[in-house]
Amino acid sequence: MDPKVPLRDVPRVAWSRAGILALILLVLPLGGWEAYWRGQQFRPSTRNSDGLWAMARRWVDRAAPEQTVLVGSSRVLFDIDLDAWEEETGLLPLQLALEGTNPRPVLSDLAADPDFTGLAVVGVTPMLFVMPEAGYRAAAIDRYTTESPSQWLGQRISMPLERVFAFYNFDTALFTVLHRQTWWPERPGLPFQPRVVRKLSDMDRRREADMWVRLEDDPEYAELAKSIWRDFLDYPPPAPSEAEARAQFEAMLDEIKRDVEAIRARGGDVAFVRLPSAGYFREDEAAAFPRERVWEPIVAAAGAVSVHFEDYPELMDVRLPEWSHVSARDKGRFTRDLVRILRDNFRARGTLRPELEP
Amino acid sequence: MLFNSLTFFAFFVVVLTLHAMPLPWRVKKINLLVASYIFYAAWNPPFVLLLWASTLVDWFVARAIYRAEQQSRRRALLLVSLLVNLGILGYFKYGGFLLDNWSALMAAVGVDWTAPAWNIVLPVGISFYTFQTMAYSLDVYLGRSRPADSFLDFALFVTFFPQLVAGPIVRPTHLVPQFAEPVRANRSQLLWGLALMTLGLFEKIVIADGALAPAAEAVYEATGSLAFIDAWLGTLAFAGQIFCDFAGYSTVAIGVALCLGFSLPDNFRYPYAAIGFSDFWRRWHISLSTWLRDYLYIPLGGNRKGNGRTYVNLMLTMLLGGLWHGAAWTFVVWGGLHGVYLAVERWVRERFSGARIGGTTWFRILMALLTYVLVNITWVYFRAPDFATAWRLTRSMIGLTTGGAVVLSTDYVTRVVVVTIGMLVVHWTMRKRRLEDVVSRIPWWLVGLVWGAMLFAILITQGAGDAFIYFQF
Numbered sequence: 001m002d003p004k005v006p007l008r009d010v011p012r013v014a015w016s017r018a019g020i021l022a023l024i025l026l027v028l029p030l031g032g033w034e035a036y037w038r039g040q041q042f043r044p045s046t047r048n049s050d051g052l053w054a055m056a057r058r059w060v061d062r063a064a065p066e067q068t069v070l071v072g073s074s075r076v077l078f079d080i081d082l083d084a085w086e087e088e089t090g091l092l093p094l095q096l097a098l099e100g101t102n103p104r105p106v107l108s109d110l111a112a113d114p115d116f117t118g119l120a121v122v123g124v125t126p127m128l129f130v131m132p133e134a135g136y137r138a139a140a141i142d143r144y145t146t147e148s149p150s151q152w153l154g155q156r157i158s159m160p161l162e163r164v165f166a167f168y169n170f171d172t173a174l175f176t177v178l179h180r181q182t183w184w185p186e187r188p189g190l191p192f193q194p195r196v197v198r199k200l201s202d203m204d205r206r207r208e209a210d211m212w213v214r215l216e217d218d219p220e221y222a223e224l225a226k227s228i229w230r231d232f233l234d235y236p237p238p239a240p241s242e243a244e245a246r247a248q249f250e251a252m253l254d255e256i257k258r259d260v261e262a263i264r265a266r267g268g269d270v271a272f273v274r275l276p277s278a279g280y281f282r283e284d285e286a287a288a289f290p291r292e293r294v295w296e297p298i299v300a301a302a303g304a305v306s307v308h309f310e311d312y313p314e315l316m317d318v319r320l321p322e323w324s325h326v327s328a329r330d331k332g333r334f335t336r337d338l339v340r341i342l343r344d345n346f347r348a349r350g351t352l353r354p355e356l357e358p
Numbered sequence: 359m360l361f362n363s364l365t366f367f368a369f370f371v372v373v374l375t376l377h378a379m380p381l382p383w384r385v386k387k388i389n390l391l392v393a394s395y396i397f398y399a400a401w402n403p404p405f406v407l408l409l410w411a412s413t414l415v416d417w418f419v420a421r422a423i424y425r426a427e428q429q430s431r432r433r434a435l436l437l438v439s440l441l442v443n444l445g446i447l448g449y450f451k452y453g454g455f456l457l458d459n460w461s462a463l464m465a466a467v468g469v470d471w472t473a474p475a476w477n478i479v480l481p482v483g484i485s486f487y488t489f490q491t492m493a494y495s496l497d498v499y500l501g502r503s504r505p506a507d508s509f510l511d512f513a514l515f516v517t518f519f520p521q522l523v524a525g526p527i528v529r530p531t532h533l534v535p536q537f538a539e540p541v542r543a544n545r546s547q548l549l550w551g552l553a554l555m556t557l558g559l560f561e562k563i564v565i566a567d568g569a570l571a572p573a574a575e576a577v578y579e580a581t582g583s584l585a586f587i588d589a590w591l592g593t594l595a596f597a598g599q600i601f602c603d604f605a606g607y608s609t610v611a612i613g614v615a616l617c618l619g620f621s622l623p624d625n626f627r628y629p630y631a632a633i634g635f636s637d638f639w640r641r642w643h644i645s646l647s648t649w650l651r652d653y654l655y656i657p658l659g660g661n662r663k664g665n666g667r668t669y670v671n672l673m674l675t676m677l678l679g680g681l682w683h684g685a686a687w688t689f690v691v692w693g694g695l696h697g698v699y700l701a702v703e704r705w706v707r708e709r710f711s712g713a714r715i716g717g718t719t720w721f722r723i724l725m726a727l728l729t730y731v732l733v734n735i736t737w738v739y740f741r742a743p744d745f746a747t748a749w750r751l752t753r754s755m756i757g758l759t760t761g762g763a764v765v766l767s768t769d770y771v772t773r774v775v776v777v778t779i780g781m782l783v784v785h786w787t788m789r790k791r792r793l794e795d796v797v798s799r800i801p802w803w804l805v806g807l808v809w810g811a812m813l814f815a816i817l818i819t820q821g822a823g824d825a826f827i828y829f830q831f
Contacts, residue, residue: 007621022806153365
């Protein structure tokens with residue numbers, strides 16, 4: 001009834017010796033763990049975290065009026081070389097693309113931001129772009145609006161560590177590694193579930209993402225990546241009814257039109273780009289999302305400058321080791337070509353943007 | 359600020375360093391108070407105002423109650439404390455729930471009334487610190503203790519960061535006297551405190567978030583009916599997850615306080631080895647169950663007003679205890695089920711108190727397993743987002759559905775089975791033991807080995823910085 005001060009006794013143990021042994025037993029296996037992952041061609045790399053995205057989104061808030069912002073899914077993230085873009089235009093673009101994620105919520109966020117008056121380059125990966133929801137990285141977009149001071153600081157403490165330890169990476173987390181092992185027997189009755197996408201890139205603090213060197217150099221790993229894409233392409237999520245899909249598509253076109261007009265009304269602009277795919281991925285996209293039924297209505301609704309890779313041989317002349325993303329070795333040249341094409345297209349329309357001037 | 363975050367690691371190093379410096383005790387307490395406000399504000403700065411409001415009201419009210427001679431004045435003053443604390447809690451936590459239910463009630467009687475949108479952010483840990491400050495005024499009102507002599511000590515009692523947002527819910531008599539004299543952890547306390555922090559973080563990061571949460575999520579986010587095995591495994595996963603999450607938080611809190619030289623009470627004593635439900639509540643969230651006992655069950659009359667009234671008091675206490683956890687009827691059902699279990703147990707104990715079978719080991723193991731199974735049924739209503747999901751899960755778990763979906767991979771099944779068996783063995787083995795006694799009996803190198811292994815596991819699991827489940831309460 002009347003609780004007194006609780007007494008906490010300390011176990012009778014040689015605590016200093018136990019503590020030193022614990023430290024040794026932490027450091028030695030951790031060194032081995034780090035060495036193992038470096039042996040697997042992992043290098044210290046900035047984690048593509050929600051906090052990093054929120055940081056990049058805040059850079060947009062503080063950016064000059066003429067600022068290029070890259071919006072899209074993994075193709076915009078991996079295929080565009082920020083340094084090459086800067087060399088071409090004198091301005092470093094800000095990278096807001098999110099892998100596996102519909103870029104429309106990010107475009108809508110920029111459209112609703114009265115301070116954004118720059119150029120948004122929006123990548124269209126059809127299967128993601130037409131989704132009614134944000135998808136895989138929706139939490140990153142929420143993080144920008146809800147980030148607590150603690151999360152803000154945690155991101156800044158984490159980044160120096162990310163540049164030191166190769167094992168400090170989402171792909172090397174213990175249970176992620178365990179879950180990806182192939183030794184688990186299949187459970188009878190369990191419906192097919194696409195495998196989780198493996199490591200595809202290394203990132204720096206600007207969110208410049210280069211294709212992972214192992215994906216470029218190890219054909220077996222590239223085959224694994226392709227087989228995982230097949231999982232996704234062959235077993236898509238249940239489709240809505242035709243009427244629902246039509247209604248969603250019409251709503252999407254209205255939304256794009258509204259967002260593009262809002263940005264233009266402030267003096268900004270939007271360009272849409274369809275970046276390359278190859279092999280089975282491209283065949284599947286062409287069948288499931290024909291250009292004339294998806295891409296063309298989108299750019300028509302937006303009334304925006306657009307670039308489709310199929311119209312430009314130089315954009316098709318790239319290596320795509322796993323069908324969906326441009327090799328790090330080609331992305332510099334690819335980006336310079338893309339910038340020149342965008343500039344020409346804006347110029348042809350008589351609305352050359354200052355962000356694209358050489 | 360989450361214990362399982364890099365921010366907390368940096369914060370704790372600074373706090374510990376300041377606390378170890380040769381500064382006057384009053385300055386050290388001010389440091390701890392400021393640190394506690396920073397700890398809370400790091401989540402959402404404006405809500406520090408709530409802490410201040412709660413602190414100021416109970417400081418002045420408790421002193422006025424102590425000085426007042428007329429019972430009516432004392433009662434009125436207590437009412438002020440209850441209204442402010444429960445008002446804050448009600449507004450932020452139950453406002454939307456009350457409006458929704460009022461709308462439903464109006465609709466049921468044919469009145470077309472739509473509740474306004476209630477987009478209020480729930481301040482983290484609000485249920486914990488409001489109960490803690492209310493206990494202070496109630497203790498003074500009931501004559502159990504006198505007001506604190508120092509405002510600084512009282513403010514630190516309300517705000518002390520290790521247990522501020524998820525307990526253990528401490529009483530004034532637990533903590534305020536500890537602030538009176540200078541304390542500083544010796545080397546053994548510091549290292550044992552760090553070891554406890556490691557154990558708590560291991561429970562949270564490795565077991566709760568890493569091993570079990572994905573299986574619980576897969577089952578509770580499934581939209582159709584589930585196979586019997588999957589429904590059970592998902593619920594067993596949640597049982598382990600919530601224990602390791604919450605007991606992990608309490609263990610870190612106790613460890614953090616000990617590193618600073620303070621003692622916090624135990625909050626868990628191996629609850630999945632409980633034999634019966636009164637035993638379970640002596641082992642699960644002890645600081646809440648004793649709070650409810652002392653400030654609700656006993657004031658309602660406890661077991662002093664006859665058998666029928668005892669059952670009513672028991673049910674009321676558990677129903678309100680359920681509602682304390684969350685503003686949803688599913689939590690009320692969770693509390694109600696525990697109330698029914700406790701009532702049935704009481705009735706059985708009264709009726710069969712002389713039965714000899716009660717003493718055998720096998721019977722006790724059987725009863726412990728039965729308790730565990732029945733507790734798992736209640737977890738369904740705690741975890742499910744709505745009654746439709748809860749009922750779907752319950753039907754699957756009692757075998758009322760056929761052809762339910764299989765949703766857990768072999769990997770997830772293995773994790774749940776291994777962790778659940780391991781956890782039950784540990785709880786049963788530790789049932790009558792204290793961790794301190796067990797650790798005292800093992801050699802230092804084994805302590806170091808287990809400690810190092812837990813640290814290694816924490817670092818390679820990495821963790822996603824998921825919030826503790828009880829933060830939402």
